[in-house]
Each structure stands twice: as C-alpha cells, then as structure tokens.
Amino acid sequence: MKDWPLFEIFIRSKNGLNHKHVGSLHASDAPMAIQNARDVYTRRNEGVSIWVVEATYITASNPDEKEALFDPAHDKIYRHPTFYKLPDELKHM
Amino acid sequence: MEQINSLEQRFQSIIDKDEKIEARDWMPDAYRKTLIRQISQHAHSEIVGMLPEGNWITRAPSLKRKLALLAKVQDEAGHGLYLYSATETLGISRSDMLDQLHSGKAKYSSIFNYPTLSWADIGAIGWLVDGAAIMNQVPLCRCSYGPYARAMVRVCKEESFHQRQGYEILLTLCQGTAEQKEMAQDALNRWWWPSLMMFGPGDADSPHSAQSIAWKIKRFSNDELRQRFVDMTIPQANILGISVPDPLLKYNELTQHYDFGPIDWDEFWSVVNGNGPCNKERLEARVKAHEQGAWVRDAATAYASKVEMKVSISAA
Numbered sequence: 001m002k003d004w005p006l007f008e009i010f011i012r013s014k015n016g017l018n019h020k021h022v023g024s025l026h027a028s029d030a031p032m033a034i035q036n037a038r039d040v041y042t043r044r045n046e047g048v049s050i051w052v053v054e055a056t057y058i059t060a061s062n063p064d065e066k067e068a069l070f071d072p073a074h075d076k077i078y079r080h081p082t083f084y085k086l087p088d089e090l091k092h093m
Numbered sequence: 094m095e096q097i098n099s100l101e102q103r104f105q106s107i108i109d110k111d112e113k114i115e116a117r118d119w120m121p122d123a124y125r126k127t128l129i130r131q132i133s134q135h136a137h138s139e140i141v142g143m144l145p146e147g148n149w150i151t152r153a154p155s156l157k158r159k160l161a162l163l164a165k166v167q168d169e170a171g172h173g174l175y176l177y178s179a180t181e182t183l184g185i186s187r188s189d190m191l192d193q194l195h196s197g198k199a200k201y202s203s204i205f206n207y208p209t210l211s212w213a214d215i216g217a218i219g220w221l222v223d224g225a226a227i228m229n230q231v232p233l234c235r236c237s238y239g240p241y242a243r244a245m246v247r248v249c250k251e252e253s254f255h256q257r258q259g260y261e262i263l264l265t266l267c268q269g270t271a272e273q274k275e276m277a278q279d280a281l282n283r284w285w286w287p288s289l290m291m292f293g294p295g296d297a298d299s300p301h302s303a304q305s306i307a308w309k310i311k312r313f314s315n316d317e318l319r320q321r322f323v324d325m326t327i328p329q330a331n332i333l334g335i336s337v338p339d340p341l342l343k344y345n346e347l348t349q350h351y352d353f354g355p356i357d358w359d360e361f362w363s364v365v366n367g368n369g370p371c372n373k374e375r376l377e378a379r380v381k382a383h384e385q386g387a388w389v390r391d392a393a394t395a396y397a398s399k400v401e402m403k404v405s406i407s408a409a
C-alpha cells in the first residue's frame with residue numbers, strides 16, 4: 001500500500017486569532033485530512049476553522065543555519081524602544 | 094433577497110458582539126470594498142513613507158543615527174508587506190494594487206508629499222508623523238476584520254521605537270547650539286499642520302466615517318483622534334522647549350483639552366489631489382523602483398522554473 005501523505009494541521013481557535021499549528025496526521029487527500037483533523041484536534045470545540053497543508057509543501061529552515069539566520073538580530077539593540085534615552089517626565093511615548 | 098438579509102444579519106451580529114470577520118466569512122460588498130481601499134492605502138503609505146526618510150540615510154550625522162534610521166525605514170517596508178498581504182485576503186492581487194498606486198488612482202497618506210529639508214525633519218517625522226500614525230493604528234488593532242487587526246498588532250509593536258528615535262533626535266538638537274535648536278523649531282513649524290491633517294477631514298466632512306464606525310473598522314472619529322494627538326503632543330513639545338506654530342493654541346480648563354486653530358483644508362485637498370511639493374517626485378520614485386526591479390523578479394522566476402525542470406527531469 002502506498003503511504004498516505006502527511007498533513008500538517010492548523011486550527012483557528014476563534015475568529016480574530018491566527019491559525020496555529022497543532023500537529024499532523026496522514027490522510028489520502030486534503031478533504032480527508034480536514035475530516036480527520038476535525039475528529040482528532042477539535043473534539044472539545046477547540047476550533048472554528050482548519051487549515052491542512054501537505055507536509056512536503058512546507059520548506060523549513062535548516063537548524064544548522066540557526067546562527068546565520070538569527071544571530072544578526074542580537075546586536076541590533078536600536079530596534080528596541082529602550083535604546084532611546086528620554087526624560088522621565090515625558091508621557092505617552 | 095431573504096438569504097442576503099439573513100447573511101447581513103449574521104454579519105452584523107458578529108460585528109455587534111465584537112467578534113472578528115475572517116477572510117472566508119461572508120461580508121457585504123461595501124465592507125469588502127471599504128477595507129480594500131483603506132488597507133491598500135495604508136500599505137501604500139508605508140511604502141511611499143520610506144522615501145522622505147530614505148533621503149537622509151546616507152547623510153545621518155552619526156553611525157548610531159544611521160543604524161536607527163535604517164532600521165526604522167526597514168520596518169516600514171515590512172509594514173507595507175503585512176498590509177498588502179492582509180489586503181490580498183480580500184481578493185485583490187498585489188499587482189493590481191501596485192498598478193493603482195503607480196497610475197495615481199490609489200492614494201497614500203498625503204504627509205509624505207512634503208520634503209525633508211534638514212536632519213531635524215527626521216526627528217520631527219519620527220515624533221509627529223509616526224506619533225500620529227500610532228494614534229490611528231492602535232485602535233485598528235481591534236478592527237473587525239481579523240487579518241487587518243492582526244497585521245496592526247505586529248505593526249504597533251514595531252512602531253514603538255520609531256517615535257522615540259525621532260523624539261531623541263529632536264531632544265539632542267534642542268540641547269545643542271542655538272542653531273541646532275532653531276533647526277528643530279523650523280522642522281516643527283513645517284510638520285505640525287500636515288501632521289494634524291493626517292487624521293483626515295473633520296467629522297462633518299467625512300461621509301464614510303459613520304459606516305466605518307458601525308462596521309467597527311474605525312473605533313474613533315477623525316476629530317477625536319486629532320484632539321487626543323494634540324493633547325499628548327503639546328506637553329512633549331514643552332519638554333523640548335519648542336512650540337507649535339499655532340497662535341490660537343490654548344489649554345481649555347473647561348474641556349480639559351487644548352483648543353487649536355483652524356486647519357487649512359484647502360492645502361490638504363490640494364496635496365491629496367496631486368499638487369503637494371513632492372507628489373510627482375514620490376510617484377516617479379516608486380514607478381522607477383518598480384520598473385528597475387523588473388529584471389530581479391524575472392531572474393527569480395526564471396531560476397525557480399529552471400530548478401523545477403531539473404527536479405522533474407531527475408524524477409523521471
């Protein structure tokens with residue numbers, strides 16, 4: 001038997017919030033993945049909307065490249081409001 | 094017809110309960126159109142807004158200032174991206190939006206049609222223009238349309254340093270030589286009124302406002318937000334030791350608000366309609382950037398299809 005593809009499942013718990021990754025499951029196609037995700041991940045009313053994405057379509061960053069990708073942000077302290085020294089009496093900023 | 098009615102009722106009841114409308118939900122055409130216009134205009138403003146500040150990146154007075162300004166302008170590009178993406182969820186394509194901007198059909202915030210003449214202008218923009226934008230944007234985090242609201246949460250978080258970096262620039266100038274302080278005052282003179290205009294026409298002259306408030310796209314009227322901005326900003330100007338160019342400005346003990354002089358709406362409409370000092374230059378800069386970037390987009394597309402071809406050959 002040909003293995004069913006793996007789907008990554010994203011649930012929106014309520015309108016206004018982002019869909020959030022909750023886990024994955026195998027299904028023969030996308031409609032079945034939605035059915036199964038409904039049964040697996042929303043049995044207690046956890047959601048109002050489901051996205052399923054075949055896992056092969058997700059390109060992930062390489063953990064070995066973590067430093068190259070994320071370290072450059074470390075020393076950019078001027079991207080944070082606390083970098084700018086302003087008088088205490090200044091309000092609403 | 095009955096079906097439309099019940100759809101409308103359901104839609105309005107979601108809004109009334111302060112819940113969110115999401116991309117796949119049914120919504121009235123006018124709601125969709127209003128959002129497309131508002132969010133795409135907002136996106137265009139973030140993108141065009143990079144131009145006046147970009148003018149000073151190479152001439153910032155120190156490495157520290159250059160890094161901060163670069164980081165800020167980079168943020169604004171990101172804001173444009175979040176907002177274009179949010180607009181796309183409503184069914185308009187990115188290229189249609191860009192066409193509308195480039196052809197002059199779409200508007201952007203008219204403050205970006207003023208020139209940045211001195212380094213102090215960069216301080217004034219951060220303090221006043223980003224300050225006014227934040228005043229507008231914070232209530233938009235609760236906008237009834239989910240994708241817009243979520244984009245605004247991200248934007249507001251990132252905005253938090255923009256205003257402070259601008260204010261710090263002016264504070265430094267105001268503590269410097271008399272000439273530097275004069276530069277700060279001159280920037281305030283030129284940016285004050287256009288900043289007040291950023292909130293849009295007065296309530297009596299903004300016909301769409303009531304509907305936008307009923308749909309909870311807007312939470313406060315233009316005049317309310319403008320008043321709040323004035324009330325917050327005047328004490329900040331006092332700390333700098335410079336004053337806004339308004340002889341009628343006065344604290345009103347009765348209302349506990351600052352009264353201020355009339356806004357020159359003729360100037361506002363003239364700039365909106367294309368006759369500001371830099372309208373032409375801004376649009377030309379955007380069109381040129383887009384056209385000159387065409388080869389990069391083409392090269393990326395060509396590379397992607399080449400890789401795809403290789404994969405399908407090796408799979409065969």
Ligand SMILES: [Fe+2]
Pocket residue numbers: 139168169172248252
């Ligand atoms: Fe921004």
Ligand SMILES: [Fe+2]
Pocket residue numbers: 169223226252255
């Ligand atoms: Fe900003």
